[in-house]
Amino acid sequence: GDSVTQMEGPVTLSEEAFLxxxxxxxxxxxxxxxxxxxxxxxxxxxLLKATKADDKGSNKGFExxxxxxxxxxxxxxxxxxxxxxxxxxxxxxPKAAGNKLTFGGGTxxxxxx
Amino acid sequence: KAGVTQxxxxxxxxxxxxxTLSCSPISGHRSVSWYQQTPGQGLQFLFEYFSETQxxxxxxxxxxxxxxxxxxxxxMNVSTLELGDSALYLCASRTGGGxxxxxxxxxxxxxxxx
Numbered sequence: 001g002d003s004v005t006q007m008e009g010p011v012t013l014s015e016e017a018f019l020x021x022x023x024x025x026x027x028x029x030x031x032x033x034x035x036x037x038x039x040x041x042x043x044x045x046x047l048l049k050a051t052k053a054d055d056k057g058s059n060k061g062f063e064x065x066x067x068x069x070x071x072x073x074x075x076x077x078x079x080x081x082x083x084x085x086x087x088x089x090x091x092x093x094p095k096a097a098g099n100k101l102t103f104g105g106g107t108x109x110x111x112x113x
Numbered sequence: 114k115a116g117v118t119q120x121x122x123x124x125x126x127x128x129x130x131x132x133t134l135s136c137s138p139i140s141g142h143r144s145v146s147w148y149q150q151t152p153g154q155g156l157q158f159l160f161e162y163f164s165e166t167q168x169x170x171x172x173x174x175x176x177x178x179x180x181x182x183x184x185x186x187x188x189m190n191v192s193t194l195e196l197g198d199s200a201l202y203l204c205a206s207r208t209g210g211g212x213x214x215x216x217x218x219x220x221x222x223x224x225x226x227x
Binding site: 034036042043044045046049089093100101102103104105106 | 117119146148155156158161171205215216219220221
């Protein structure tokens with residue numbers, strides 16, 4: 001079945017450091033890929049998405065590129081802020097309508113001033 | 114547009130009781146999905162409703178059920194609560210038609226079973 005693997009956290013960084021969170025997936029066909037972020041005590045917010053190979057999703061300084069060859073969708077940000085401290089989830093959605101999101105285990109990121 | 118809303122935000126129940134959670138999707142969205150989030154199991158899909166019909170179901174026991182109304186609002190019911198049902202229950206909505214539809218999540222209902 002479908003699965004998503006993320007690097008385990010927590011990831012602790014200093015402000016203005018470079019952030020990378022690795023995400024690889026296993027799926028039939030070419031799913032849509034997403035990154036969601038969850039701040040303490042809140043639900044999930046969509047951060048960015050990509051729907052086909054080589055697409056680059058970007059938002060709020062975060063980027064991720066859909067790599068079909070390596071089945072990966074790594075999240076990057078060039079200069080993190082304290083406000084980026086959260087849990088980040090990589091997820092896939094198969095192309096068939098009515099299918100469910102499959103999530104990775106989440107990566108907690110802590111940015112220190 | 115208003116986002117996905119869930120009520121109540123917090124619930125405390127005891128074992129054996131039942132509970133009903135409510136979700137109002139974004140206006141115009143016809144699909145509502147439910148997910149359970151726990152520290153041990155992470156985010157797990159419960160079910161999806163589209164136009165009042167259950168379209169997809171995860172691997173949860175029959176104690177977990179749901180329904181969707183004609184205005185797309187959805188309710189989720191858990192009967193005979195167990196301690197392990199303590200979790201954050203998230204609802205997500207999407208337009209429902211397209212394969213690449215983005216799901217938008219509500220803030221969740223945190224259920225504690227004592």
